Amino acid sequence: MTGQTPSPDSAGQARQSIWRNWYSLAGAIIASGSLFAFLFLFTLDMTGSGKSNPYMGILCYVVAPFFLACGLALVIGGAVRRRHELAILRGLGAPQPLAIDLSRERDRRILGVFGGLTMVYLLLTAVGSYQTYEYTESDTFCGMVCHTVMGPELTAYHRFAHARVACVDCHVGEGAASYINAKINGVRQLYAITFNTFSRPIPAPIHNLRPARETCEHCHWPEKHTGNLERTLNRYLADDANTPYSVRLLLKVGGSGSEHGRPGGIHWHTSRDTKVEYYATDDKRQTIPWVRVTDKSGAVTVYRKKGYKDNPDPRLVRQMDCIDCHNRPAHRYNSPDDAMDEAIYLGRVDRALPAVKRTAVDLLAQPYATRAEGEARISDGLRKKYAGAKGVDGAVAEVLDIYRNNFFPEMKVDWSKYPENIGHLDSPGCFRCHDGDHKSESGGPVPATACDSCHVILAQGSGADLAKLAPNGVAFKHPSTDIDGLGLSCSDCHNGKNQEN
Numbered sequence: 001m002t003g004q005t006p007s008p009d010s011a012g013q014a015r016q017s018i019w020r021n022w023y024s025l026a027g028a029i030i031a032s033g034s035l036f037a038f039l040f041l042f043t044l045d046m047t048g049s050g051k052s053n054p055y056m057g058i059l060c061y062v063v064a065p066f067f068l069a070c071g072l073a074l075v076i077g078g079a080v081r082r083r084h085e086l087a088i089l090r091g092l093g094a095p096q097p098l099a100i101d102l103s104r105e106r107d108r109r110i111l112g113v114f115g116g117l118t119m120v121y122l123l124l125t126a127v128g129s130y131q132t133y134e135y136t137e138s139d140t141f142c143g144m145v146c147h148t149v150m151g152p153e154l155t156a157y158h159r160f161a162h163a164r165v166a167c168v169d170c171h172v173g174e175g176a177a178s179y180i181n182a183k184i185n186g187v188r189q190l191y192a193i194t195f196n197t198f199s200r201p202i203p204a205p206i207h208n209l210r211p212a213r214e215t216c217e218h219c220h221w222p223e224k225h226t227g228n229l230e231r232t233l234n235r236y237l238a239d240d241a242n243t244p245y246s247v248r249l250l251l252k253v254g255g256s257g258s259e260h261g262r263p264g265g266i267h268w269h270t271s272r273d274t275k276v277e278y279y280a281t282d283d284k285r286q287t288i289p290w291v292r293v294t295d296k297s298g299a300v301t302v303y304r305k306k307g308y309k310d311n312p313d314p315r316l317v318r319q320m321d322c323i324d325c326h327n328r329p330a331h332r333y334n335s336p337d338d339a340m341d342e343a344i345y346l347g348r349v350d351r352a353l354p355a356v357k358r359t360a361v362d363l364l365a366q367p368y369a370t371r372a373e374g375e376a377r378i379s380d381g382l383r384k385k386y387a388g389a390k391g392v393d394g395a396v397a398e399v400l401d402i403y404r405n406n407f408f409p410e411m412k413v414d415w416s417k418y419p420e421n422i423g424h425l426d427s428p429g430c431f432r433c434h435d436g437d438h439k440s441e442s443g444g445p446v447p448a449t450a451c452d453s454c455h456v457i458l459a460q461g462s463g464a465d466l467a468k469l470a471p472n473g474v475a476f477k478h479p480s481t482d483i484d485g486l487g488l489s490c491s492d493c494h495n496g497k498n499q500e501n
């Protein structure tokens with residue numbers, strides 16, 4: 001300002017405050033603006049008026065605090081810079097180190113105010129960062145913020161048993177390390193979304209998914225396994241009458257104690273006493289030529305598929321856990337076949353409409369470029385075939401609903417992209433190892449290849465046949481086509497669509 005040489009302590013002069021500079025002023029405006037925004041959004045959030053909007057949380061707990069912090073940094077940065085400038089103007093060279101003298105009234109006052117404000121700020125940050133943490137761990141954040149990208153997973157998630165289990169309970173796991181890991185991953189994903197470089201569909205399996213020990217087993221621990229389960233798979237043939245053909249199975253899931261039956265059965269693979277490891281040649285883990293079992297005593301058995309003589313790269317060997325069978329616990333996309341069987345069974349599509357199963361499955365299984373095209377073609381197809389028939393409106397509405405919940409052309413997501421490993425009908429599943437073709441060095445196959453080793457068929461067919469229960473099980477009677485002796489696996493013909501007869 002002027003050329004005079006003021007003494008730093010002369011209280012008489014108008015003090016040239018270090019806070020009076022453009023940077024600090026701008027910072028103060030930004031900080032107070034975002035503080036106000038934060039408080040406003042926070043009130044909305046607390047009173048519940050903004051709950052339904054996923055962006056609300058992001059604005060309140062991520063964007064506003066970010067600008068608040070930037071504003072405060074600018075205020076302080078500006079002041080430091082100004083202090084430096086003033087000292088030079090006063091001809092003192094570099095500023096003297098800041099000295100706080102508690103015997104001075106003014107210093108005590110400044111310190112008091114500063115301390116008080118810091119406390120308030122820390123308190124707000126504590127609330128804020130907890131909310132930020134909570135928010136970035138919530139399902140809204142995971143699923144809706146990236147709504148096109150994760151839309152399919154979110155839609156599917158709401159329809160299954162885990163709809164009340166947070167995304168992060170399976171995807172992130174516990175502890176600060178996994179939180180930070182996930183957020184770093186998140187930044188990469190945000191980049192991919194912003195620059196539109198993500199893959200469609202999102203690839204599964206996820207290679208860095210937490211081991212099931214740290215996720216699934218928090219809620220379902222192997223010592224508490226289920227025991228036998230009875231399942232009726234209600235199915236319909238693709239004929240004109242939509243003939244029911246159901247299979248009632250008793251699945252030998254196995255328990256691990258007196259409550260749920262003797263240890264063993266299907267859940268044997270994840271018991272604490274044994275280790276099953278495998279090597280898959282493809283990314284989807286569908287072709288498994290090599291399996292190694294280490295039992296309680298440490299004895300090792302290796303099974304190789306016919307024709308595979310090598311030893312896999314140890315880095316590609318994976319220890320089997322829950323997810324190797326339950327790979328779609330939260331996001332299952334129904335195949336056209338499964339979806340129509342369910343809809344007919346529940347009476348949502350009228351079984352009296354001739355060949356409605358075959359027709360709808362065919363329409364659903366076509367590739368469509370966009371959601372809108374798919375909806376239009378499905379609706380037209382059904383209306384043309386069943387013009388004037390009773391129940392057509394209901395059928396159209398239901399099939400469209402199936403389409404919206406299970407098919408996502410924009411993300412190229414449908415059942416065929418994510419083969420399910422439970423069972424063996426539409427994809428190899430259990431038969432990846434239990435196909436009788438995997439032999440140990442001594443020549444024995446992987447056990448449990450007979451049809452009744454994993455389940456017994458209590459009844460099958462429809463009507464009176466289905467009512468006849470056979471406690472020891474019956475042999476499977478395949479409808480219409482004779483499959484015995486063909487040497488084919490179920491998934492060689494079945495793939496979720498109509499088979500070419």
Ligand code: HEC
Nearest residue numbers: 142143153157162165166167170202204205206327329330
């Ligand atoms: C019960 C556990 C569980 C919950 C809850 C869960 N997921 Fe998953 N999710 C999985 C598993 C397991 C896979 C991996 C499938 C695989 O490896 O084949 C997966 C895969 C995914 C994939 C990869 C693409 C795909 O479809 O396989 C995305 C994206 C995803 N989940 C998002 C979410 C979102 C968003 C939520 C919350 C709305 C969520 N998940 C909740 C278990 C879960």
Ligand code: HEC
Nearest residue numbers: 160161162165169170212215216218219220322323326329
């Ligand atoms: C936060 C707890 C929690 C976690 C973590 C969790 N589950 Fe579940 N799971 C549940 C609950 C609750 C149910 C519903 C039980 C019911 O319907 O009676 C359930 C149901 C199931 C079912 C039967 C329902 C169905 O889908 O047919 C399976 C199978 C299952 N979970 C597997 C898994 C797997 C695999 C994982 C890990 C990827 C996992 N769960 C992680 C709580 C959890």
Ligand code: HEC
Nearest residue numbers: 212216217220222226229251253266269270321322325422
């Ligand atoms: C070898 C494949 C396999 C492995 C590994 C496996 N499961 Fe299962 N699990 C099954 C099958 C098959 C069923 C039968 C029910 C079905 O068809 O969904 C089942 C049933 C269940 C059920 C009961 C479902 C119900 O409807 O009541 C739960 C819960 C479950 N598994 C959790 C787990 C957990 C947790 C793990 C890991 C510790 C695990 N499973 C490992 C194949 C497996």
Ligand code: HEC
Nearest residue numbers: 264265266268278293325422423429430432433448453454
């Ligand atoms: C990665 C290979 C692999 C997959 C996939 C697999 N299993 Fe197994 N399973 C094995 C091996 C290996 C054994 C036992 C080998 C031994 O005892 O030496 C076994 C044993 C079993 C047993 C006999 C357990 C007992 O009581 O001794 C049952 C039942 C079984 N599996 C069911 C299933 C079902 C159902 C599925 C599909 C949901 C499945 N397995 C998927 C490798 C696999």
Ligand code: HEC
Nearest residue numbers: 231233247422423424425430434448449450451453454476
């Ligand atoms: C390694 C274990 C295992 C073996 C061996 C096995 N199954 Fe299965 N099977 C399963 C499981 C698991 C399911 C799925 C149950 C479910 O979807 O909940 C299943 C489902 C089925 C279904 C119902 C299919 C549907 O979705 O409508 C039939 C039918 C069936 N099996 C027949 C057979 C026949 C026939 C054989 C012998 C060639 C056989 N299974 C061998 C494990 C096995």
Ligand code: HEC
Nearest residue numbers: 235236237238239245479480481483488489490493499501
């Ligand atoms: C040679 C091809 C072929 C093989 C192999 C095959 N299926 Fe089928 N399957 C068919 C045909 C064709 C139908 C009749 C389609 C229809 O009318 O819906 C059918 C119908 C069924 C049905 C009646 C419900 C439905 O979805 O149509 C079941 C259940 C079934 N098969 C189970 C199995 C099982 C389990 C295996 C393996 C053990 C198997 N199939 C192997 C061709 C085959």
